[in-house]
Amino acid sequence: MAFDLAPITFMVFAGLTVGAAISVLVTKEIVRSAVFLAFTFVGVAITYLFLNSEFISLIQILVYVGAINVLILFGVMLTKRRLMGGGACE
């Protein structure tokens, strides 16, 4: 009674990745978009894992989630006129 889980898991993770990528676009709150972007990058890293290239998936996490995403968040937070839903924060 052996069942092959690989296609099912791949479809689940690919669906999550695509869903996170769509959420980046439709989310109103821009910092949440950055969070969903991080999920997208992790999903891409998992896709690399399914392609048997562990090294590039780890580098994807290290560079994109650990550095690029933090850079984007820095940019967002340094230029944001108001915090979430509140008044202007000058």
Place this chain on the structure above:
Amino acid sequence: MNIDLDFSTIYTFMFSLVSWLLWAVGRVLGFIGIDEGSFFYPIKQFLVDPQFVTFVSYLLVAVIYFVFVFLFAGLTVIWMERKLLGRFMDRRGTQVGVLGLFQNFADGIKTLLKEIIIPRDADQKVYTWAVVLIIATSAMLMGLVPWDDEFYAVNVPLALLLGLAVFSLAPFAILIGGWASNNKYTVIGGMRAAAQLIAYEVPMLLVVVSLVVMTGSLNFVEIVNWQNDNIILLVPLAIGALTFFVAGIAEVERVPFDLPEAEAELVEGWQTEYGGFRWGLIMLCDYIRAYIVCALFAILFLGGWLGPEPIPGAVWLLLKTFFLFFMMVWVRAAMVRIRTDQILKIGWRRLLPLAVINLVVVVLIKVYSVGGW
């Protein structure tokens, strides 16, 4: 996915235990009357499937690791810091229970009993998930550290890189957590902490590059075997070891680089709005990360589980780890907290050149050395 997980002793033991347990469950089911021809017979077949048994044994190993992390590593390290700081300050430290061993449990119960307060305008989902991310990454790092060449949870070929990749998720979680509290000062604190963590990851990664040049592997077990064959890496990589230690202290946010959570002048930095058990878990994860950095240093530079015979290897690794944590506490007792511009200056202008010099030295050793290097 062709990831070959080799079975260490812990897995074989758990596998036999779980198969015995599930066999007993099958016996019980047969006793109730679920047997050939019954409607529920596929369930019984599923229980003794080797894949399912393997899955359950993995789950149990994960649970064992989790309990070990939180009870052994975290609490021991916190207790060590309290008692040692007390001794450094010429007092006795905590004295709750026997030698102060019950103090951590008392603190844990206290944080559990606190009311859970979420700020009214906070982003509730992100506010919660930032803590989950920090805890998950810390526990995942814990599973990577082997104790012995045949006693580990996972032994992937790229273990060191995986550890650093998981480590680099911390600034993201900190920024998110600081932003979700909906407070100007937590946002600023989160940005300060993330700048520090990113600045100090660069020298750490460069030191790891030099280590890979020396040993030709990213796997902990192979690195320690290389040290067993040649020499412990502290000798050729002395500059790199110093850099790694300083950068590691900065990565886990301990004094002298304590600015992200300065209790006295900046009120806890990015975790100001976190209260109750969330705050307790964040603090526990800080100490777990400190333990992990000490264990990594012991494996990479001090030969891990190598040592004279009568003491087993895992005990050697723990002894070296706790000695390194003692050094960290010593640094904490001796130093003061430094300003944020000094933190960035030390990271970019001192440690980065040191790491590059270390890389050059390692390449020269590799090229010009004669014999067994």
